[in-house]
Every structure is written in structure tokens, then in C-alpha cells.
Amino acid sequence: MKDKIRILHINDLHSHFEQYPQLKRAVDDLSQTDRELIKVDLGDNVDKSHPLSDATAGRFNIALMNELGIDYATIGNNEGIGLAKDELDCLYEQDQFQPIIGNLKDEEGQPEWAKPYLVHKTKAGTKIAFLAYTFPYYLTYAPNGWQVLEPMARLEEDLARSEVMDADLVIVLSHLGVRYDEQISETYPQVNLVIGSHTHHLFEEGKLINETYLAAADRYGYFLGCIDLTVENGQIIACQIEAIPTKDYILDLDKEDEAFIKAMREEGHRRLAQExxxxxxxxxxxxxxxxxxxxxxxxxxxxxxxxxxxxxxxxxxxxxxxxxxxxxxxxxxxxxxxxxxxxxxxxxxxxxxxxxxxxxxxxxxxxxxxxxxxxxxxxxxxxxxxxxxxxxxxxxxxxxxxxxxxxxxxxxxxxxxxxxxxxxxxxxxxxxxxxxxxxxxxxxxxxxxxx
Structure with missing residues (x-):
């Protein structure tokens, strides 16, 4: 039996809420599929340069991620460093998705708000191990109360876990940048797919290194990543990767979009002006x-x-x-x-x-x-x-x-x-x-x- 899976991914939104209306329409459109659907966010969704992200310490971003129906998310440096530790510890209190991060700890170990890895089982029975890592800015994580671990060493450890080894597919949610992603592809044939971010790179039709697929969808919601996998007997027999421009989902003279964008900025400004x-x-x-x-x-x-x-x-x-x-x-x-x-x-x-x-x-x-x-x-x-x-x-x-x-x-x-x-x-x-x-x-x- 063939298992058909669609993964939608958002890269480095950086609180560009002016892109959200067309991004939401793109997600809604591409969610209309008979494939099993998984939606992921690759981190750096939060950016305090937007007043509403600043006023809510990123919690408004989480509300929008819930609205998009995100299933899994990892963190970028804007969450891990751009937020104070107590802000990050509270960020996901209202999430309706599961954060995953495999190379971040504090003095008590794995953060309570995230799993170090996760195995997703599709309706057809395919087991997908999701691993996730963020770029190791050692000098900046440490004074913020975090220990960021060397990602390649953590990847090796995670690939040796029995649950991961038992999975049919291994997918890395990478906020490491394109050089790390290519290194993973060249070094670890166990990894079937790397969905990349951090360096804002774009693979419009994906990339294949050895037997590992790479996907990346730029930044700011300019593109929505769409990966269609067909799996048979635990093996990928077809993989189509696209980065779809969300400008295709802009409605001409849409007053609702303009009102939404203006309202987000005004609400953030209103909240901050109270202080x-x-x-x-x-x-x-x-x-x-x-x-x-x-x-x-x-x-x-x-x-x-x-x-x-x-x-x-x-x-x-x-x-x-x-x-x-x-x-x-x-x-x-x-x-x-x-x-x-x-x-x-x-x-x-x-x-x-x-x-x-x-x-x-x-x-x-x-x-x-x-x-x-x-x-x-x-x-x-x-x-x-x-x-x-x-x-x-x-x-x-x-x-x-x-x-x-x-x-x-x-x-x-x-x-x-x-x-x-x-x-x-x-x-x-x-x-x-x-x-x-x-x-x-x-x-x-x-x-x-x-x-």
C-alpha cells in the first residue's frame, strides 16, 4: 500500500505579519489534498521588531501558528536568543502544536515545552522520526540561561536511538543553515529529508545530495514549502518538492488584508504605548x-x-x-x-x-x-x-x-x-x-x- 504524505513548511517568518493573509490562503489551498497532511514551522517565526510580537513576547505568533494548524515547530535564534529565557519558557503555553528541539538544554535538562525528537505515525502506518536542531550560537545562548549543544553530535546520538532507528523515515527540521544541511546530507544517509532554514535560502524545486532530499522556502512568508512524499514499504518512491510563491495568493485591492495588517501594527503600538x-x-x-x-x-x-x-x-x-x-x-x-x-x-x-x-x-x-x-x-x-x-x-x-x-x-x-x-x-x-x-x-x- 502506498502512503501519500504532504508536508507544508514555513521558513523564517520573522513576524512579517503583512505576509500572513496570503500565507494563510496558500496554506488553506494546499491543505485541500487527499494526502496525509503535516504542517511544520522551522523557527524564527518570532521577531520583536514587530510591535505586536514585542508587546506579547511572541505569543501572538503562537496564536497565528495555531490558526494555520501547525503540527510541529522548532526554534530559531530569534526565539532562543531574541527572547529572554523566561519569555521563551512561557512562549508555548497556548500552543496547539508540538515544539521539538534536540540541542537545547537548561540547568534542569530538556526544556519542558519541547520534545527532543518525535515519531509521527501516519494513518497508513508509516513512522516518521522528526529531529530538530537550532544554530549553535554558543556565546549568546549561554548568558541567556541555555546550553546549546553541537548539532552534529546530537544528530548522531538521536540517529542511534532505537525509536529513530525503527522509524521508516527520518526528517530533520533544521534551523542550522544551508552548510549544515548539506553536511548532514553528505554524512548521514539515514536522513531522508532535511527541511532547512536560518540562512533564508531557497530551493524552488528542492535538492538531492546522495539519497537525501533538501527543501527550503526563503523567508518572511514569501514562499510556502510543499513536499509531497509517496512511501511504499517504508521507502520513499517519489518526492516532489516545491517552494510556492505566496504572492500568487494576493487578492487585488483586498481591503480585509490591508485592515488586518494595519490592525496588527496598531494593536501592538497601542499595547506598548500603555507602558x-x-x-x-x-x-x-x-x-x-x-x-x-x-x-x-x-x-x-x-x-x-x-x-x-x-x-x-x-x-x-x-x-x-x-x-x-x-x-x-x-x-x-x-x-x-x-x-x-x-x-x-x-x-x-x-x-x-x-x-x-x-x-x-x-x-x-x-x-x-x-x-x-x-x-x-x-x-x-x-x-x-x-x-x-x-x-x-x-x-x-x-x-x-x-x-x-x-x-x-x-x-x-x-x-x-x-x-x-x-x-x-x-x-x-x-x-x-x-x-x-x-x-x-x-x-x-x-x-x-x-x-
């Missing part, structure tokens, strides 16, 4: 807003110096400041990175960063938590870099003098500042960039202009 942060007394100009952010970063991280870029600041603040204002002004999924440097090391960092400043100024930046438009100009807090010299407290810095310097974590993780990547850094949790500024304003906002 008052500070009264600055007047509207700040852009330069003053930058200076406030620099000061906030230094004080709240207990650091002497900071280096930021103006592209991080999307809106001027004041006179009243709410969490809605900060969410608009600083929408980024970033935390701060602190490093200790000598004057000489700081000069080397500045030489590299400022040399690239003009090139980066108007460059569109994507990824690494950046939710702005362009990099913008470099700005410094509590120091200056002029004519190749460092000035601190109006004097030239000694080469052996030591400083604590704080930056957004993007500077460490991205490839354009290798001098910073070589340094030992401490990533500061649990506050996102804007949450740190909010703490500062709650304590200093009223007096900021009097300093």
Missing part, C-alpha cells in the same frame, strides 16, 4: 537622541566608552517616551557586547572601523538583528577619534591605558570588523538594545536635559 517610560520635557533633535542613547548604553552596561552607528536610531525621542516610541526608534533584535581593551587596541579598532565608515554609511545592512535601513554614521560615547588619535576626558589616550568598551553585538558577529571579532567579548543579557535604553530613561529621563 510609559519617561517625560523628557521636550522633543529631542536627532543629535540629542543619539547622545541620549550613547549615554544610556554606557551607564546601563557599566562601561566607560561606546561606539554605535546612527542607522540604529530610527526616530527622535520626546517629549513623552513610551515603549511604543522605543520600539519604533530602536526596533533591532540586538544586545550589547562588552570588551576590555587597551588604548592601543582601541586605536586599532577605531582605525579599522572609521576607515570603513564612509563605505558603510549608505550601505543597506541586513541580518544580525539589524532592523534599520542603512548603517549610517559612526558616533562615539565618552571618547573621540580624531586625526588618528584617541581623546578621553579631553586628553590623548595612553597606549597602555585600559577601558571597557560596549558595542551592539552585530559588530562582533558580522564580518566587516575583523579586529573586533578577534577580541574576547561578553554578551550582555537579558535586555535588548531598546530595553536597556528604557531602563536608563526610567531612572534618568526627567533629568537628562539638565546634566
Amino acid at each position: 510609559k517610560v519617561a517625560n523628557l520635557g521636550r522633543k529631542l533633535n536627532f543629535n540629542e537622541t543619539c547622545q541620549l542613547v550613547l549615554q544610556a548604553v554606557c551607564q546601563e552596561t557599566d562601561s566607560q566608552l561606546t561606539l554605535l552607528n546612527t542607522g540604529l536610531i530610527m526616530k527622535m525621542l520626546g517629549p513623552q517616551v513610551t515603549m511604543a516610541d522605543l520600539q519604533e526608534a530602536l526596533p533591532h533584535q540586538m544586545r550589547m557586547a562588552r570588551l576590555f581593551v587597551t588604548g592601543q587596541e582601541l586605536k586599532e579598532i577605531c582605525r579599522e572601523v572609521f576607515t570603513k565608515a564612509e563605505l558603510l554609511k549608505n550601505q543597506a545592512i541586513k541580518g544580525m538583528g539589524f532592523r534599520g535601513k542603512v548603517f549610517g554614521e559612526l558616533i562615539t560615547g565618552n571618547f573621540a577619534y580624531k586625526n588618528g588619535n584617541l581623546l578621553y576626558n579631553s586628553r590623548v589616550v595612553d597606549s597602555n591605558e585600559k577601558f571597557s568598551l560596549v558595542l551592539v553585538d552585530q559588530y562582533y558577529f558580522s564580518s566587516y570588523f575583523p579586529t573586533i571579532k578577534e577580541k574576547e567579548v561578553t554578551l550582555l543579557f537579558p535586555d535588548l538594545f531598546r530595553e536597556l535604553v528604557a531602563k536608563y530613561l526610567r531612572n534618568n529621563g526627567a533629568d537628562w536635559d539638565k546634566r
Whole structure:
């Protein structure tokens, strides 16, 4: 007897709720099938750059996943790192699906809200082992209260489990990125299918490496992945993989879609606006807003110096400041990175960063938590870099003098500042960039202009 199975998968939605209406129509349409249907989400569904995800700490995303009829989901770094640990521990309280994650633990072991793996038995009797792993950002998971495990080692252990070995098919829900996915396909013939994400790659008709199929459907709900499997005697005899553009499901001039998209943003803004942060007394100009952010970063991280870029600041603040204002002004999924440097090391960092400043100024930046438009100009807090010299407290810095310097974590993780990547850094949790500024304003906002 042939077992016909359809898997629909959503990749890296990142709270792009403006894509949800057509994504929902695509899911509904492709769910009309005589095949057994399984729906999965590959992680990074939550992104606090959207005000309603921010206001609900991602729980609104879970409500939409329930509405789509998701069966299984894994987590991405936006859930595992973009949410504080207590937020992630509460994220799935209202889920109607089963989260799976095989390489994440806390001090008590496997998180209660997820299974390490799962065996799904179809109506026709096919046993499918679902394994799931997220990208191992060791430096960022650890200070957030999690231990992220090396995924390939965990995969080997899971493949050796008796339940997995007894399954007819092994499917990996991968939030690891395309290179890991290809490595899995090249190394583990036991894996029949890898559904990939994280690197936002797209396999419009799938890919086959050795005997392992790969699927991936881009990001932001631009595509819906559809995999049709035909299984006979526990073996795949046919596999059709498609990434279907959801733009095909846009209805011309659909007022309901426009109303939905607007309502989601307005509801998030309304909720966040209820959380008052500070009264600055007047509207700040852009330069003053930058200076406030620099000061906030230094004080709240207990650091002497900071280096930021103006592209991080999307809106001027004041006179009243709410969490809605900060969410608009600083929408980024970033935390701060602190490093200790000598004057000489700081000069080397500045030489590299400022040399690239003009090139980066108007460059569109994507990824690494950046939710702005362009990099913008470099700005410094509590120091200056002029004519190749460092000035601190109006004097030239000694080469052996030591400083604590704080930056957004993007500077460490991205490839354009290798001098910073070589340094030992401490990533500061649990506050996102804007949450740190909010703490500062709650304590200093009223007096900021009097300093």
C-alpha cells in the first residue's frame, strides 16, 4: 500500500505579519489534498521588531501558528536568543502544536515545552522520526540561561536511538543553515529529508545530495514549502518538492488584508504605548537622541566608552517616551557586547572601523538583528577619534591605558570588523538594545536635559 504524505513548511517568518493573509490562503489551498497532511514551522517565526510580537513576547505568533494548524515547530535564534529565557519558557503555553528541539538544554535538562525528537505515525502506518536542531550560537545562548549543544553530535546520538532507528523515515527540521544541511546530507544517509532554514535560502524545486532530499522556502512568508512524499514499504518512491510563491495568493485591492495588517501594527503600538517610560520635557533633535542613547548604553552596561552607528536610531525621542516610541526608534533584535581593551587596541579598532565608515554609511545592512535601513554614521560615547588619535576626558589616550568598551553585538558577529571579532567579548543579557535604553530613561529621563 502506498502512503501519500504532504508536508507544508514555513521558513523564517520573522513576524512579517503583512505576509500572513496570503500565507494563510496558500496554506488553506494546499491543505485541500487527499494526502496525509503535516504542517511544520522551522523557527524564527518570532521577531520583536514587530510591535505586536514585542508587546506579547511572541505569543501572538503562537496564536497565528495555531490558526494555520501547525503540527510541529522548532526554534530559531530569534526565539532562543531574541527572547529572554523566561519569555521563551512561557512562549508555548497556548500552543496547539508540538515544539521539538534536540540541542537545547537548561540547568534542569530538556526544556519542558519541547520534545527532543518525535515519531509521527501516519494513518497508513508509516513512522516518521522528526529531529530538530537550532544554530549553535554558543556565546549568546549561554548568558541567556541555555546550553546549546553541537548539532552534529546530537544528530548522531538521536540517529542511534532505537525509536529513530525503527522509524521508516527520518526528517530533520533544521534551523542550522544551508552548510549544515548539506553536511548532514553528505554524512548521514539515514536522513531522508532535511527541511532547512536560518540562512533564508531557497530551493524552488528542492535538492538531492546522495539519497537525501533538501527543501527550503526563503523567508518572511514569501514562499510556502510543499513536499509531497509517496512511501511504499517504508521507502520513499517519489518526492516532489516545491517552494510556492505566496504572492500568487494576493487578492487585488483586498481591503480585509490591508485592515488586518494595519490592525496588527496598531494593536501592538497601542499595547506598548500603555507602558510609559519617561517625560523628557521636550522633543529631542536627532543629535540629542543619539547622545541620549550613547549615554544610556554606557551607564546601563557599566562601561566607560561606546561606539554605535546612527542607522540604529530610527526616530527622535520626546517629549513623552513610551515603549511604543522605543520600539519604533530602536526596533533591532540586538544586545550589547562588552570588551576590555587597551588604548592601543582601541586605536586599532577605531582605525579599522572609521576607515570603513564612509563605505558603510549608505550601505543597506541586513541580518544580525539589524532592523534599520542603512548603517549610517559612526558616533562615539565618552571618547573621540580624531586625526588618528584617541581623546578621553579631553586628553590623548595612553597606549597602555585600559577601558571597557560596549558595542551592539552585530559588530562582533558580522564580518566587516575583523579586529573586533578577534577580541574576547561578553554578551550582555537579558535586555535588548531598546530595553536597556528604557531602563536608563526610567531612572534618568526627567533629568537628562539638565546634566
